[in-house]
Amino acid sequence: MTGNQKALLAGGLLAPFIGFVLLLVMIAAVLNGSMSAQAGQAGQPGTVASVAGIPPVMLNAYNNAVATLPKVRPNCTGMTWSLLAAIGEVESTQASGSSIAANGDITPPIWGPLLDGSGIGGNTTPMYNTTDEERQLDGGSTYARAIGPMQFMPATWISNGQDGNSDGTSNPQNAFDAALTTATYLCGTKAADLSRPDQLRSAILRYNHSQAYVDEVLKWKTTYDQIGQSTGALPATGGSARGQAVVAAARREMALNIPYSWGGGGTGGPSLGFCDGKNGRLNGVCLASHTVGFDCSGLSQYAYGQAGVTIARTAQAQYDGAPTRIPPSAGLAGLQPGDLVFFSLNPGSGRGIHHVGIYVGGGQMINAAHTGTNVRQEPVWMKSYAGGGRY
Structure with missing residues (x-):
């Protein structure tokens, strides 16, 4: 009142x-x-x-x-x-x-x-x-x-x-x-x-x-x-106000249990996806074509859009376009909340980026992982970690 x-x-x-x-x-x-x-x-x-x-x-x-x-x-x-x-x-x-x-x-x-x-x-x-x-x-x-x-x-x-x-x-x-x-x-x-x-x-x-x-x-x-x-702990979010806004947008979608949809989502929010070969399918059934949701890069594009920043649509293009690159050798200590974290089968090359998440601090990221899951928070996948990007 x-x-x-x-x-x-x-x-x-x-x-x-x-x-x-x-x-x-x-x-x-x-x-x-x-x-x-x-x-x-x-x-x-x-x-x-x-x-x-x-x-x-x-x-x-x-x-x-x-x-x-x-x-x-x-x-x-x-x-x-x-x-x-x-x-x-x-x-x-x-x-x-x-x-x-x-x-x-x-x-x-x-x-x-x-x-x-x-x-x-x-x-x-x-x-x-x-x-x-x-x-x-x-x-x-x-x-x-x-x-x-x-x-x-x-x-x-x-x-x-x-x-x-x-x-x-x-x-x-x-x-x-x-x-x-x-x-x-x-x-x-x-x-x-x-x-x-x-x-x-x-x-x-x-x-x-x-x-x-x-x-x-x-x-x-x-x-x-x-x-x-x-506790003397670091903030769950921190860094720049832009990074906080990115994390907050991703957390909203996680709280709403938005599902994964291959090709789905973008600056306008979740949307229908499509099936491309094996992508978008679960047990041989195409889920993406009738699932309103995000894929990994659709989620990051949306979250950054909510913070007033326009980024590319695909994970590789988001990696290529990041003004500041955090190399894998810097480890997670080099990241700030709101940074993008990228993954590749050949992490040292900077090519073949197949997944992207949003770093939230404490070694955790929010991401749209794969068909059959919802937007979720989990530890950064260190085995295929290819570094971070900051916009």
Whole structure:
């Protein structure tokens, strides 16, 4: 929920005692080493692999919002997954009580209390949905109420809603859409640096005009920053903002279980493939001709397109066209997240490139491997590794 209206609800929605208990549980988990988390330093736009207490899809949505933000708010810096997670914790306890599909859709929907002036939740002044669009977002309610895991008012969503999972719609009850909208709303439309404490506090205060709310969000942000730093691990993504956007796009397709389709996919997304000899077939049956999906180079072309970079369609052409080449001799240590990793039957020649993946860090890549599989993450195939390419 955003705006002055939400200040009326701050006292009713915040639960300091529950928050304090959860804080103790999370810190204890860190000290016992039971959390698996990867993050950059506080204030850097790194992402994390997992955090206890945050559903994986919600965390993926926060990571994706950080990676996507440079495309929609290029003058905003300092956004972190921990800030978005802190707001998600305060607003809906990370969509607690609802199921979150791989594409981010949340069921049942998350609603705040009706702002009917009844005093429930601290509201004393009635607020109404005045348009059909507002009522449609609000489940047909006459009275307004906050909606979705990040608790936007319907009118605010109509003005600010973002499409975080690239499905063509902006839905407040979708984790990816809600997280990206939160990030852009915090940034505003002017230049902003959220690594500066004064600008950070102003951004949160704009989200909800309550100093108690700002303090609660900052408490959770500090907790999540400490969790992320506790392992001393490298970011799950990192490198350039472009590389982060490439990885985020690939992860979305992985989360959606997009299948492999020989010849399928490109800058426009997954598409029907075709069969070429044995390619595209499984047990002698042509699957590609009726499977909407990606082959390896179609996935990399799409992911780079989502980051605003046009690359060639085939793996060999992507290898040949890379402005920066990382030789096999540099090993995986020479790679950054978002780099392409190439494979050949003759790795030292630079010819016969037959496969490409997207490096995500930690020796892992996301790729469309072969017919019968979905887009997936797995270790880089070192036996046929032919080096990397950076655009």
